Amino acid sequence: xxxxxxxxxxxxxxxxxxxxxxxxxxxxxxxxxxxxxxxxxxxxxxxxxxxxxxxxxxxxxxxxxxxxxxxxxxxxxxxxxxxxxxxxxxxxxxxxxxxxxxxxxxxxxxxxxxxxxxxxxxxxxxxxxxxxxxxxxxxxxxxxxxxxxxxxxxxxxxxxxxxxxxxxxxxxxxxxxxxxxxxxxxxxxxxxxxxxxxxxxxxxxxxxxxxxxxxxxxxxxxxxxxxxxxxxxxxxxxxxxxxxxxxxxxxxxxxxxxxxxxxxxxxxxxxxxxxxxxxxxxxxxxxxxxxxxxxxxxxxxxxxxxxxxxxxxxx
Amino acid sequence: xxxxxxxxxxxxxxxxxxxxxxxxxxxxxxxxxxxxxxxxxxxxxxxxxxxxxxxxxxxxxxxxxxxxxxxxxxxxxxxxxxxxxxxxxxxxxxxxxxxxxxxxxxxxxxxxxxxxxxxxxxxxxxxxxxxxxxxxxxxxxxxxxxxxxxxxxxxxxxxxxxxxxxxxxxxxxxxxxxxxxxxxxxxxxxxxxxxxxxxxxxxxxxxxxxxxxxxxxxxxxxxxxxxxxxxxxxxxxxxxxxxxxxxxxxxxxxxxxxxxxxxxxxxxxxxxxxxxxxxxxxxxxxxxxxxxxxxxxxxxxxxxxxxxxxxxxxxxxxxxxxxxxxxxxxxxxxxxxxxxxxxxxxxxxxxxxxxxxxxxxxxxxxxxxxxxxxxxxxxxxxxxxxxxxxxxxxxxxxxxxxxxxxxxxxxxxxxxxxxxxxxxxxxxxxxxxxxxxxxxxxxxxxxxxxxxxxxxxxxxxxxxxxxxxxxxxxxxxxxxxxxxxxxxxxxxxxxxxxxxxxxxxxxxxx
Numbered sequence: 022x023x024x025x026x027x028x029x030x031x032x033x034x035x036x037x038x039x040x041x042x043x044x045x046x047x048x049x050x051x052x053x054x055x056x057x058x059x060x061x062x063x064x065x066x067x068x069x070x071x072x073x074x075x076x077x078x079x080x081x082x083x084x085x086x087x088x089x090x091x092x093x094x095x096x097x098x099x100x101x102x103x104x105x106x107x108x109x110x111x112x113x114x115x116x117x118x119x120x121x122x123x124x125x126x127x128x129x130x131x132x133x134x135x136x137x138x139x140x141x142x143x144x145x146x147x148x149x150x151x152x153x154x155x156x157x158x159x160x161x162x163x164x165x166x167x168x169x170x171x172x173x174x175x176x177x178x179x180x181x182x183x184x185x186x187x188x189x190x191x192x193x194x195x196x197x198x199x200x201x202x203x204x205x206x207x208x209x210x211x212x213x214x215x216x217x218x219x220x221x222x223x224x225x226x227x228x229x230x231x232x233x234x235x236x237x238x239x240x241x242x243x244x245x246x247x248x249x250x251x252x253x254x255x256x257x258x259x260x261x262x263x264x265x266x267x268x269x270x271x272x273x274x275x276x277x278x279x280x281x282x283x284x285x286x287x288x289x290x291x292x293x294x295x296x297x298x299x300x301x302x303x304x305x306x307x308x309x310x311x312x313x314x315x316x317x318x319x320x321x322x323x324x325x326x327x328x329x330x331x332x333x334x335x336x
Numbered sequence: 337x338x339x340x341x342x343x344x345x346x347x348x349x350x351x352x353x354x355x356x357x358x359x360x361x362x363x364x365x366x367x368x369x370x371x372x373x374x375x376x377x378x379x380x381x382x383x384x385x386x387x388x389x390x391x392x393x394x395x396x397x398x399x400x401x402x403x404x405x406x407x408x409x410x411x412x413x414x415x416x417x418x419x420x421x422x423x424x425x426x427x428x429x430x431x432x433x434x435x436x437x438x439x440x441x442x443x444x445x446x447x448x449x450x451x452x453x454x455x456x457x458x459x460x461x462x463x464x465x466x467x468x469x470x471x472x473x474x475x476x477x478x479x480x481x482x483x484x485x486x487x488x489x490x491x492x493x494x495x496x497x498x499x500x501x502x503x504x505x506x507x508x509x510x511x512x513x514x515x516x517x518x519x520x521x522x523x524x525x526x527x528x529x530x531x532x533x534x535x536x537x538x539x540x541x542x543x544x545x546x547x548x549x550x551x552x553x554x555x556x557x558x559x560x561x562x563x564x565x566x567x568x569x570x571x572x573x574x575x576x577x578x579x580x581x582x583x584x585x586x587x588x589x590x591x592x593x594x595x596x597x598x599x600x601x602x603x604x605x606x607x608x609x610x611x612x613x614x615x616x617x618x619x620x621x622x623x624x625x626x627x628x629x630x631x632x633x634x635x636x637x638x639x640x641x642x643x644x645x646x647x648x649x650x651x652x653x654x655x656x657x658x659x660x661x662x663x664x665x666x667x668x669x670x671x672x673x674x675x676x677x678x679x680x681x682x683x684x685x686x687x688x689x690x691x692x693x694x695x696x697x698x699x700x701x702x703x704x705x706x707x708x709x710x711x712x713x714x715x716x717x718x719x720x721x722x723x724x725x726x727x728x729x730x731x732x733x734x735x736x737x738x739x740x741x742x743x744x745x746x747x748x749x750x751x752x753x754x755x756x757x758x759x760x761x762x763x764x765x766x767x768x769x770x771x772x773x774x775x776x777x778x779x780x781x782x783x784x785x786x787x788x789x790x791x792x793x794x795x796x797x798x799x800x801x802x803x804x805x806x807x808x809x810x811x812x813x814x815x816x817x818x819x820x821x822x823x824x825x826x827x828x829x830x831x832x833x834x835x836x837x838x839x840x841x842x843x844x845x846x
Binding site: 186187188189190191192193195196199200203204205206207208209210 | 392393412413414417423425429430431432433434438439441442443444446447448449451
């Protein structure tokens with residue numbers, strides 16, 4: 022990457038790092054709009070990561086992405102069935118799924134790749150090489166060389182926004198989350214919508230996990246998502262459950278994360294630990310500022326946009 | 337109005353069982369196009385069940401529904417909407433965060449939202465029906481009346497040929513009610529079929545063409561409104577009640593609970609307006625009224641949970657307004673309408689039994705609770721108030737509903753407190769549990785407790801109370817002693833036919 026400025030490299034890194042957050046977060050938006058909350062998001066991502074690697078080893082990148090989605094969706098189905106039909110507590114089932122996913126993904130990987138054996142490297146995401154974009158200052162090089170997961174994230178964010186605003190499905194999902202009783206009176210099959218939202222949440226978390234494993238590494242390590250799922254949960258809440266807000270929030274977080282990684286190569290005269298803490302500190306700071314702003318605005322307008330759906334039991 | 341031409345819709349021999357309880361028994365109900373059909377009855381008479389069956393929210397256990405003479409089955413709400421059955425429910429059934437247009441989109445048949453098309457469809461029916469509505473603001477920023485009219489517009493935009501209105505005026509003021517009924521009668525005159533559920537006979541008189549009365553799940557009257565008197569309707573609603581056993585327990589004690597000109601706003605829609613009443617030691621004062629006329633607010637205010645906006649609440653001369661802990665100190669006990677909130681369902685009975693007495697020195701030694709003494713006390717309490725099984729270790733939530741209520745009422749009445757406020761103490765209980773609780777109440781009064789009994793159960797109040805006050809729209813509209821009990825007069829007062837601005841004792845004290 023000679024010839025690129027330090028900041029262009031940081032930004033390029035951010036494009037790559039934001040994808041898992043956006044993908045998992047989009048799923049969480051569907052679930053939260055329907056009144057749910059997925060504490061097991063990390064487990065679903067780890068399942069997506071391990072199946073992403075397995076699929077990619079067998080059938081290439083796209084097979085990996087698809088298997089990642091399916092693995093997550095199966096866990097989403099589990100969450101949906103247990104909570105929408107089995108009336109189980111969503112937080113408890115979420116914790117169980119999180120732990121199950123973490124353990125099962127490690128077990129599966131070790132079963133397929135016994136210790137001592139050299140890990141095969143799976144095919145990773147295609148890079149689009151949109152050379153026309155290179156000339157844009159600062160962000161151009163990053164955009165031009167961003168991988169498939171970044172562009173998928175942007176594309177799916179727009180799709181999710183459109184679905185929420187312009188389809189009956191999106192509005193019904195919101196209705197289910199806002200008021201279950203009213204939704205039933207208006208003829209909406211509430212449980213079916215809850216189930217579908219959970220499957221979507223699982224599938225997208227699985228894809229997000231695949232994005233962690235297949236963006237540049239091409240192999241699995243236990244616990245490799247490293248809290249990305251929880252970051253996604255936080256960013257979704259900060260973004261007020263809006264897909265485009267999520268994209269922006271994830272990019273911001275990824276920018277500081279990327280800075281933290283690259284700061285180690287450059288002497289800023291500050292300990293590296295400061296930079297490593299930076300993304301989290303910034304997230305907390307922004308959370309506070311945004312909440313205050315939304316609170317003030319909601320008082321002004323008599324609305325409560327950032328409030329969680331009434332039936333989610335959080336907030 | 338081409339989309340809104342009415343159709344005939346009927347229930348034929350419809351019965352509905354919930355568990356063992358029969359909510360409807362062989363009900364025939366025929367709604368004719370172009371008429372407003374009123375369905376009246378007391379609480380629990382089966383009005384809402386009939387409505388839910390019409391709306392596709394419940395399925396009949398027996399009998400059938402006919403639409404324009406053809407048998408139909410509404411498997412769910414969506415099927416009924418498609419068949420042209422519009423519903424304006426009693427409780428707000430719009431998503432508050434969404435606009436009226438978005439609420440309409442929820443039930444439109446297309447997958448895509450088509451916001452503009454939906455907005456213009458809604459605008460068109462609203463204009464045609466003469467409704468002025470803000471279609472794009474979130475529903476929760478709209479006034480209650482505008483929401484009701486919005487529901488109406490949405491039902492019409494869905495192509496409703498039949499409109500089901502479930503107590504549409506319970507949440508809105510008289511002016512808005514007038515406006516709503518104006519629109520409804522105008523719609524009926526264009527051919528729409530309207531079913532109006534209400535328990536207000538004044539509404540039946542002013543808007544309905546035809547009236548059906550339900551009592552205990554059966555049709556007791558079915559006639560043209562012009563052909564029946566108010567007395568016929570009241571009789572059909574409440575039925576024949578055997579001659580009262582007039583018994584006056586009260587012998588004249590000192591003033592215990594005094595409400596003076598109390599105005600208060602609770603969580604209910606109907607605020608309390610300028611209520612004055614006095615309950616003396618050893619006296620049982622009954623508050624009767626159709627549910628939702630301010631009963632909950634009155635009870636909560638009398639025990640200090642709600643602070644009055646105006647006026648005063650005092651016990652034995654001490655002002656307690658808005659301070660439940662002070663009320664407690666002055667010996668006020670309370671059985672609220674929602675009993676679950678006052679019992680610890682997931683803990684042994686002992687905990688619920690002493691919940692109010694934790695500072696009693698008998699149960700504490702150097703700050704530690706004396707579980708032995710508490711268990712003994714609980715056993716005694718269960719004995720005195722007939723709570724079965726007599727096992728203090730069982731979880732309160734594992735007791736039957738009747739025994740939970742006996743435990744709660746027993747706890748509150750044990751040792752004859754200065755004042756007891758009881759809200760629907762036997763609501764939903766079987767006859768035996770109800771009888772046990774009633775004798776408990778009588779015993780407490782005999783021992784000198786001033787009892788304020790808030791109930792929707794006419795028989796119960798008649799049996800127990802020395803004096804009866806009637807609450808309607810948050811005001812005391814009538815008052816009489818047990819000896820003066822008159823069912824017709826009561827029915828008229830409860831149904832809102834008494835003009836409280838004229839001859840009724842608006843203050844109601846003594």
